[in-house]
Amino acid sequence: MKKILIVCGQDESIANEAQRYLVYSVPDLLAQSLLHPLRIYLRTQSITLPLTCCAILSILLHVPINYFLVTHLKLGIKGVALSGVCTNINLVGSLIIYILYFGVHKRTWGGFSMECFKEWKSLLNLAIPSCISVCLEWWWYEIMILLCGLLLNPKATVASMGILIQTTALIYIFPSSLSFSVSTRVGNELGANQPKKAKLAAFVGLNCGFILGLSALLFAVLVRNIWATMFTADKDIIALTSLVLPIIGLCELGNCPQTTGCGVLRGTARPKYGANINLGCFYLVGMPVAVWLAFFAGFDFKGLWLGMLAAQVSCMATMLLVLVRTDWDFEAERAMKLTGTQMAVDDDDDDSKLHENPHQAQIKQDSISLLEDLSHYCLV
Numbered sequence: 049m050k051k052i053l054i055v056c057g058q059d060e061s062i063a064n065e066a067q068r069y070l071v072y073s074v075p076d077l078l079a080q081s082l083l084h085p086l087r088i089y090l091r092t093q094s095i096t097l098p099l100t101c102c103a104i105l106s107i108l109l110h111v112p113i114n115y116f117l118v119t120h121l122k123l124g125i126k127g128v129a130l131s132g133v134c135t136n137i138n139l140v141g142s143l144i145i146y147i148l149y150f151g152v153h154k155r156t157w158g159g160f161s162m163e164c165f166k167e168w169k170s171l172l173n174l175a176i177p178s179c180i181s182v183c184l185e186w187w188w189y190e191i192m193i194l195l196c197g198l199l200l201n202p203k204a205t206v207a208s209m210g211i212l213i214q215t216t217a218l219i220y221i222f223p224s225s226l227s228f229s230v231s232t233r234v235g236n237e238l239g240a241n242q243p244k245k246a247k248l249a250a251f252v253g254l255n256c257g258f259i260l261g262l263s264a265l266l267f268a269v270l271v272r273n274i275w276a277t278m279f280t281a282d283k284d285i286i287a288l289t290s291l292v293l294p295i296i297g298l299c300e301l302g303n304c305p306q307t308t309g310c311g312v313l314r315g316t317a318r319p320k321y322g323a324n325i326n327l328g329c330f331y332l333v334g335m336p337v338a339v340w341l342a343f344f345a346g347f348d349f350k351g352l353w354l355g356m357l358a359a360q361v362s363c364m365a366t367m368l369l370v371l372v373r374t375d376w377d378f379e380a381e382r383a384m385k386l387t388g389t390q391m392a393v394d395d396d397d398d399d400s401k402l403h404e405n406p407h408q409a410q411i412k413q414d415s416i417s418l419l420e421d422l423s424h425y426c427l428v
Contacts, residue, residue, distance in 0.1 A: 058197040062206055065125055072129035079136035086143045091228065093156065102142040110135040170386065177319035181310065184326040188334065188359070189213050192352050195342065201284060205349045208288040211279050212296060212353075219264045219296075223304040226256055227311030234315030238383035243376035250312045250371065257308035261301040268297030288349055295353045302360035309367035316379045317386055325366050334359025 049070055053063035090099055113134050117127030147153055193213070196205040230253035237246035276289035313322045338355020341347040347354060 231311035257305035261304035264300035265297035
């Protein structure tokens with residue numbers, strides 16, 4: 049990785065630190081591969097409080113672990129990477145202990161069988177486009193870090209970019225959580241052949257997304273002069289971060305509703321739409337704008353984030369256009385085909401009844417939301 053970064057024009061000291069961090073973060077891939085399925089497994093059963101409690105416990109342990117590795121053992125950036133690995137391993141362990149202790153698995157799993165090797169095609173048809181959609185968006189941030197290494201003051205801009213990306217990740221937790229809720233609700237309603245309720249859930253979710261976007265904008269503007277001081281005392285880094293934070297807020301004004309919109313698309317089992325939108329908006333709109341503004345129009349670091357703003361605005365507009373044109377009755381019929389549920393529907397959606405075993409029917413109603421939730425994290 050060090051050689052690749054140097055070939056891309058990065059400062060050698062930055063490449064060295066990145067290499068160390070990545071090497072010691074490798075075990076986190078195993079932890080993440082277990083963590084996300086466990087989260088989805090519990091969330092699809094509406095088991096959320098234990099998730100929160102286990103996360104809080106892991107965070108509380110993270111602080112002393114991080115201090116011990118970084119300060120006491122003087123491992124530096126290697127300690128930062130290892131503390132992150134330990135935190136995720138603790139979270140995985142606590143979730144597994146909860147599942148086994150309270151017997152959650154007994155209610156949902158009848159034991160290993162060859163059935164687990166079936167129906168992979170339908171899962172992968174959702175998982176791969178969803179994976180691509182998420183990767184396209186987050187890879188954009190990584191490309192921006194590489195571009196920062198080519199600016200006038202690479203060390204300061206890369207450091208500031210690190211702070212800003214962590215800030216974006218912090219803010220992203222809220223629309224991402226909303227997206228999970230909306231996708232599950234929309235998927236369940238469509239699986240139950242309730243298109244009107246699915247549309248209402250999508251509408252309410254998008255409005256909540258706009259409220260979150262406004263809150264993020266207000267937060268970014270209010271803390272712009274003090275936020276970077278919590279990470280560093282370097283005046284150049286503080287100045288760059290303060291300059292760009294309001295733009296971050298504007299980006300989130302578009303990102304929050306579009307993230308929620310992605311959840312609606314996952315709930316309707318249309319992840320390919322999200323992947324195509326992200327590809328077009330981030331790489332055909334945002335990237336050219338960012339490169340031109342940063343390197344040719346004289347905006348430097350600020351230009352990269354203005355490119356991000358262009359990508360987010362176009363992404364939100366395209367996402368809303370797709371959702372406005374959604375035929376919810378058609379999506380409900382499509383959901384029935386995906387889940388294999390046969391239904392008899394009255395004129396009123398609320399009076400729909402399943403012609404099958406109630407327990408089996410409930411499983412089939414939930415299956416589409418389980419598929420789309422799993423697809424969001426598959427391979428990521």
